[in-house]
Amino acid sequence: MIALSAKNVTKRYTNHLALDEVTLQVPERSIYGLLGPNGAGKTTFIRIINQIINADQGEITIFNEPLQEKHIGRIGYLPEERGLYKKLKVGEQLLYLAQLKGMSRAEALEKLKVWLTRFEIKDWWNKKVEDLSKGMAQKVQFISTVLHEPKLVILDEPFSGFDPVNAQLITEEILAMRDKGATIIFSTHRMETVEELCDHIALINKSKKILEGPKKTIKDAYKSNTFKVEHKGLIRLSDEKYEVQDQHLLEENLYHSTIRIRGTASPNQLIQDLINQTEIHGFVEKIPTMSEIFISLVKEEAVV
Amino acid sequence: MNKIWLIMQREFLNRVQKKSFLIATILVPLIFPAVIGLMVLIFVKQEQSAGKTIVEVLDESGRMNLEDNDKFDFISIQGNLDQAKTAYMHTNDFALLYIPSFELNQPEGMTLYTRENPSIRKIDDLESILEKRLQDLKLEQFNIDKETLKSLRASISLKSVNLSDTGEEKDSNTGMLYILGFVLGVLIYMFVLIYGMQIMLGVIEEKTSKIVEVIVSSVKPFQLMMGKILGIASVGLLQFSIWAVLISVLSTATLNFFDLKMPQQQAMEQVMNQVNDPEMAEAMQQNNQVFEVLKSVNEIPYLYIVFNFAFYFLGGYLLYGALFAAVGSAVDSQQEAQQFTFPITLPLIIAYFGLFMFILNDPNSTASFWFSIIPFTSPVAMVGRLGYDPPLWQLILSQVLLVGGFIFTTWIAGRIYRVGILMHGTKVNYKVLAKWFMMKN
Numbered sequence: 001m002i003a004l005s006a007k008n009v010t011k012r013y014t015n016h017l018a019l020d021e022v023t024l025q026v027p028e029r030s031i032y033g034l035l036g037p038n039g040a041g042k043t044t045f046i047r048i049i050n051q052i053i054n055a056d057q058g059e060i061t062i063f064n065e066p067l068q069e070k071h072i073g074r075i076g077y078l079p080e081e082r083g084l085y086k087k088l089k090v091g092e093q094l095l096y097l098a099q100l101k102g103m104s105r106a107e108a109l110e111k112l113k114v115w116l117t118r119f120e121i122k123d124w125w126n127k128k129v130e131d132l133s134k135g136m137a138q139k140v141q142f143i144s145t146v147l148h149e150p151k152l153v154i155l156d157e158p159f160s161g162f163d164p165v166n167a168q169l170i171t172e173e174i175l176a177m178r179d180k181g182a183t184i185i186f187s188t189h190r191m192e193t194v195e196e197l198c199d200h201i202a203l204i205n206k207s208k209k210i211l212e213g214p215k216k217t218i219k220d221a222y223k224s225n226t227f228k229v230e231h232k233g234l235i236r237l238s239d240e241k242y243e244v245q246d247q248h249l250l251e252e253n254l255y256h257s258t259i260r261i262r263g264t265a266s267p268n269q270l271i272q273d274l275i276n277q278t279e280i281h282g283f284v285e286k287i288p289t290m291s292e293i294f295i296s297l298v299k300e301e302a303v304v
Numbered sequence: 305m306n307k308i309w310l311i312m313q314r315e316f317l318n319r320v321q322k323k324s325f326l327i328a329t330i331l332v333p334l335i336f337p338a339v340i341g342l343m344v345l346i347f348v349k350q351e352q353s354a355g356k357t358i359v360e361v362l363d364e365s366g367r368m369n370l371e372d373n374d375k376f377d378f379i380s381i382q383g384n385l386d387q388a389k390t391a392y393m394h395t396n397d398f399a400l401l402y403i404p405s406f407e408l409n410q411p412e413g414m415t416l417y418t419r420e421n422p423s424i425r426k427i428d429d430l431e432s433i434l435e436k437r438l439q440d441l442k443l444e445q446f447n448i449d450k451e452t453l454k455s456l457r458a459s460i461s462l463k464s465v466n467l468s469d470t471g472e473e474k475d476s477n478t479g480m481l482y483i484l485g486f487v488l489g490v491l492i493y494m495f496v497l498i499y500g501m502q503i504m505l506g507v508i509e510e511k512t513s514k515i516v517e518v519i520v521s522s523v524k525p526f527q528l529m530m531g532k533i534l535g536i537a538s539v540g541l542l543q544f545s546i547w548a549v550l551i552s553v554l555s556t557a558t559l560n561f562f563d564l565k566m567p568q569q570q571a572m573e574q575v576m577n578q579v580n581d582p583e584m585a586e587a588m589q590q591n592n593q594v595f596e597v598l599k600s601v602n603e604i605p606y607l608y609i610v611f612n613f614a615f616y617f618l619g620g621y622l623l624y625g626a627l628f629a630a631v632g633s634a635v636d637s638q639q640e641a642q643q644f645t646f647p648i649t650l651p652l653i654i655a656y657f658g659l660f661m662f663i664l665n666d667p668n669s670t671a672s673f674w675f676s677i678i679p680f681t682s683p684v685a686m687v688g689r690l691g692y693d694p695p696l697w698q699l700i701l702s703q704v705l706l707v708g709g710f711i712f713t714t715w716i717a718g719r720i721y722r723v724g725i726l727m728h729g730t731k732v733n734y735k736v737l738a739k740w741f742m743m744k745n
Contacts, residue, residue, distance in 0.1 A: 047726075079518060083518065084513065085513065086509075096314055099310050101522050
């Protein structure tokens with residue numbers, strides 16, 4: 001099932017087009033990475049899903065229903081710019097935010113106890129937010145995002161401001177939510193996060209979606225049939241079949257080469273050709289990182 | 305609606321639970337009377353200690369014969385002006401008054417020498433003494449004797465009585481009404497400004513702390529704005545009610561302490577005294593409660609004033625509060641807000657001046673009418689007129705327009721607010737505001 005589907009969503013501000021006919025589909029129970037350079041239109045798109053602003057054109061459906069006010073309680077949103085009421089105590093704050101999402105006070109109280117115990121912050125209940133450290137406040141804000149058990153969680157740069165221990169904690173929670181059936185949309189610049197967590201990806205650049213699909217498919221599509229080989233002694237391959245892009249000495253007589261197959265030869269063929277000349281110490285296909293795909297696509301666009 | 309209620313509750317609790325609210329609520333009713341009392345005390349002390357002002361008079365005409373009164377002591381001196389001046393410099397006397405010989409028709413050349421700049425009040429007093437004396441001299445010229453002169457002077461004080469439509473006569477205490485109008489008008493002015501500012505600061509805080517994006521993903525910006533405005537309004541009403549109760553309790557207590565009685569009590573006792581029959585008196589005592597109710601019905605103006613005051617407080621507050629909310633949403637800091645708060649408060653300040661210049665002096669003039677009809681000034685102006693019993697149609701017209709006015713400003717503010725709260729780091733001017741206002745949803 002599709003958790004969220006956007007069709008030809010367009011948003012125009014007075015001087016510029018923030019979103020231009022963006023169409024994308026977020027499968028249910030996926031961790032969906034929404035990538036793009038600064039100012040590409042990600043925040044605008046997220047705000048439209050959250051009904052903070054309305055699109056000029058296009059349709060958005062959520063769990064196969066047109067997006068409406070009643071869906072607010074089914075979405076959890078962690079904005080990039082974190083913020084809480086500084087003077088309000090942690091407990092009151094979380095209860096208030098949960099009630100605004102449509103939970104009853106009693107229900108919110110019950111769930112909060114579980115979360116605060118799990119995050120080991122039970123004794124913060126009566127602390128004012130202004131007395132918390134930045135990382136502590138982030139934890140509180142994360143709880144406020146997911147307390148009402150949203151079916152769709154939208155996280156804008158969720159790991160900024162977390163130390164590795166807490167980042168790990170949050171990662172586990174995100175995976176646990178996915179396993180319980182939630183769909184997660186990530187908006188991020190941190191490619192490690194994307195590599196590690198996302199299974200689907202969309203790339204937005206200059207208000208347009210330029211790439212979308214499962215991570216594996218995208219990576220396969222951007223493979224260039226290039227292999228990294230570690231070997232003893234220099235090699236010489238036929239220029240017709242292979243292109244040796246780089247060859248450098250690692251240590252005494254041990255070389256590292258990047259070789260691209262020009263024709264239709266299989267990796268096994270390449271190994272066979274190599275065995276005749278050298279002793280192979282390592283052989284691995286060079287798979288493009290998301291970061292490389294991202295950069296190459298965005299740069300390409302910039303040139304065009 | 306439910307969410308507006310939630311936000312309103314939160315805003316209310318946030319503010320009421322603060323220590324500053326408690327302190328302000330309890331201290332203001334104590335401080336205000338204390339300050340006023342202190343000022344009166346100082347004034348009285350000053351008047352008492354001041355004593356009489358001594359003025360040396362060098363009268364070359366020999367005709368003025370100024371008489372001492374309760375303010376001035378006149379000392380007659382001789383010699384020429386230069387000697388008198390030198391002599392005056394060695395005394396502590398207030399002034400030296402030089403009167404040359406003059407023609408009655410053209411009294412010129414009278415001069416007052418002083419060491420310090422004399423107050424206008426003293427000059428006025430001296431001038432009127434001199435004028436009076438000159439007048440007497442002129443009358444004497446026409447051979448009118450002093451007795452006749454005395455009988456010429458009449459002293460009256462107007463007793464003012466209002467005739468109502470039913471022909472009923474009501475004593476009107478203009479001085480009392482003036483004070484009432486003054487206090488109510490200034491109260492509204494202060495309430496609207498203080499609570500309006502609180503709305504603005506609250507919105508700015510939400511915007512700068514970035515919480516607003518989380519909130520508007522749960523509620524509509526308009527709900528957030530209305531919740532905040534209404535929440536602060538309820539704080540204002542609570543504070544006002546506490547003040548009203550505290551002040552009335554305190555003043556009753558104080559009056560009792562000085563063995564003075566509130567007018568109502570006096571009236572009641574008079575009624576009790578008139579009832580000579582002891583049985584009747586007893587019956588009346590038993591019917592005391594009924595009596596109280598009847599009496600309060602008789603005193604409808606109080607109820608009328610309280611009700612209308614509450615109406616104009618709420619109306620004015622909502623009208624300006626929405627605008628303050630819009631300003632708060634548009635800016636990133638309090639400093640930036642200043643350029644917009646001035647134009648907003650301007651009509652309020654104009655109303656405040658109008659209160660003193662027109663409304664209190666002439667509550668039924670054309671200017672007063674317009675001031676109390678236009679929604680931006682009517683909360684201050686009409687409240688100032690309340691005691692003077694403005695025509696019912698004007699009151700209704702003013703209130704309908706005020707309701708229309710705050711619906712209008714709320715609509716405008718809502719449109720600016722929904723865009724403004726999400727904008728950071730934009731340089732905002734009126735053109736930008738207009739653009740936000742026009743922006744479609």
